[in-house]
Amino acid sequence: MYAKRQAAIYKAATLKNVLLLGLLYLIMTVFIMPEAEREIERSAYGMGRVQTFLFRFPDKLYEQIGRYGTEGRALYAAVEMTADICYAVVFALFLASLMLWSSQAAPGKTWTLKRLLVLPLVSFLLAVCNSIGIAWILINYPANYHFLPLTIFFFSKLNLLAVLLCTVVIGRNIVRWRAPQKLGIAREVNSIHPPR
Numbered sequence: 005m006y007a008k009r010q011a012a013i014y015k016a017a018t019l020k021n022v023l024l025l026g027l028l029y030l031i032m033t034v035f036i037m038p039e040a041e042r043e044i045e046r047s048a049y050g051m052g053r054v055q056t057f058l059f060r061f062p063d064k065l066y067e068q069i070g071r072y073g074t075e076g077r078a079l080y081a082a083v084e085m086t087a088d089i090c091y092a093v094v095f096a097l098f099l100a101s102l103m104l105w106s107s108q109a110a111p112g113k114t115w116t117l118k119r120l121l122v123l124p125l126v127s128f129l130l131a132v133c134n135s136i137g138i139a140w141i142l143i144n145y146p147a148n149y150h151f152l153p154l155t156i157f158f159f160s161k162l163n164l165l166a167v168l169l170c171t172v173v174i175g176r177n178i179v180r181w182r183a184p185q186k187l188g189i190a191r192e193v194n195s196i197h198p199p200r
Contacts (some may be wrong), residue, residue: 048073
């Protein structure tokens with residue numbers, strides 16, 4: 005049962021699917037998320053998103069959120085619970101498919117994917133927790149949760165670490181895939197022996 009599921013997952017990780025997910029990720033990054041950002045800024049008196057202010061102390065953060073106004077907070081919370089979560093889904097699927105495809109393309113032994121494939125899932129869960137936490141703060145304003153901004157900040161840093169680890173795995177697999185191709189000609193030349 006597990007082997008069948010694993011075979012189906014590997015079969016779905018084709019270059020075509022990776023490129024389609026990459027295109028979807030590009031559309032989200034270039035068109036949808038910037039438009040959501042502009043809408044938030046329009047309704048929130050030109051203020052940027054909270055993510056850029058998460059390094060501040062909670063009191064400063066709540067002061068910033070207060071400046072959004074009721075309409076700005078409502079729109080921002082809606083964006084967090086829709087566009088941001090869709091973005092997290094697309095990004096996690098893109099990372100997972102790229103990890104699988106690069107591991108199949110790389111000859112020889114690749115890093116244990118059973119354990120490493122959990123990284124895109126961890127990234128997705130952390131991104132969703134961030135979105136829920138920010139939406140919670142925005143919806144329940146002026147209630148002041150001192151621990152929540154610090155938790156969101158911590159989760160965002162863990163998410164960044166998970167994405168970096170995924171990038172390292174993908175990069176390693178691509179290097180292993182490209183290196184034998186460059187060395188292939190030399191190996192063929194070296195394997196030609198003069199007749200005895």
